[in-house]
Amino acid sequence: MTAGPKRSRLQVVLPRPTRPIDPAFRHPRPEDAPELGDLALRAYRGTPDDGDVGTSPQEAAEEMGRVFDGTYGPPLLDASYVLAHEDRLIAGALVTLWKDGPLLAYLFTAPEHVGKGLGSRLVNAVMAALGDLGHTSLNLAVTEDNRAARRLYERLGFVVVQGRSV
Numbered sequence: 001m002t003a004g005p006k007r008s009r010l011q012v013v014l015p016r017p018t019r020p021i022d023p024a025f026r027h028p029r030p031e032d033a034p035e036l037g038d039l040a041l042r043a044y045r046g047t048p049d050d051g052d053v054g055t056s057p058q059e060a061a062e063e064m065g066r067v068f069d070g071t072y073g074p075p076l077l078d079a080s081y082v083l084a085h086e087d088r089l090i091a092g093a094l095v096t097l098w099k100d101g102p103l104l105a106y107l108f109t110a111p112e113h114v115g116k117g118l119g120s121r122l123v124n125a126v127m128a129a130l131g132d133l134g135h136t137s138l139n140l141a142v143t144e145d146n147r148a149a150r151r152l153y154e155r156l157g158f159v160v161v162q163g164r165s166v
């Protein structure tokens with residue numbers, strides 16, 4: 001969530017009726033912040049958003065803590081999801097209420113699990129939960145060079161709503 005490279009603001013209109021949530025997912029809890037920080041640090045390493053969650057496990061845990069403590073707007077934990085595999089978190093999607101609506105503040109998948117559809121499944125779950133909560137759209141900011149993320153979002157129906165970041 002740093003200033004940094006050029007980002008686009010994307011938005012998707014949420015579908016209704018929504019689909020059932022993947023039973024493997026659970027909602028994140030504030031005490032997940034350190035593990036989510038480790039995961040995010042590994043996920044962002046080497047991507048165009050490297051450094052977004054800091055450069056050390058402690059900084060990354062603090063950044064995840066800021067999502068939970070409301071720095072980016074009230075956290076919408078009922079519409080946020082994490083996925084564990086063998087007792088370790090391997091993917092997460094964190095949503096807050098920012099200005100005019102829900103914001104996908106963070107989405108990440110462990111490097112050893114990318115390309116298996118986890119990111120897409122998580123965003124689908126977020127969209128379904130937000131729809132059930134009565135929200136009508138979901139916003140996010142994505143770096144222009146982040147091809148993997150842009151491709152995922154475009155496939156799920158997100159469109160650019162303004163040239164610059166949220």
Ligand SMILES: CC(C)(COP(=O)(O)OP(=O)(O)OC[C@H]1O[C@@H](n2cnc3c(N)ncnc32)[C@H](O)[C@@H]1OP(=O)(O)O)[C@@H](O)C(=O)NCCC(=O)NCCS
Binds near residue numbers: 120
């Ligand atoms: C973006 C991210 C969450 C995707 O997670 P994922 O679990 O791999 O998601 P999926 O498997 O559902 O989809 C990944 C898509 O990106 C594509 N992809 C993966 N790496 C890519 C790359 N280097 N360049 C282009 N496309 C790539 C995959 O082919 C797939 O698209 P497809 O299904 O149309 O073929 C993950 O790469 C990640 O954690 N990145 C670092 C954090 C980040 O950038 N988050 C988003 C910030 S807005």
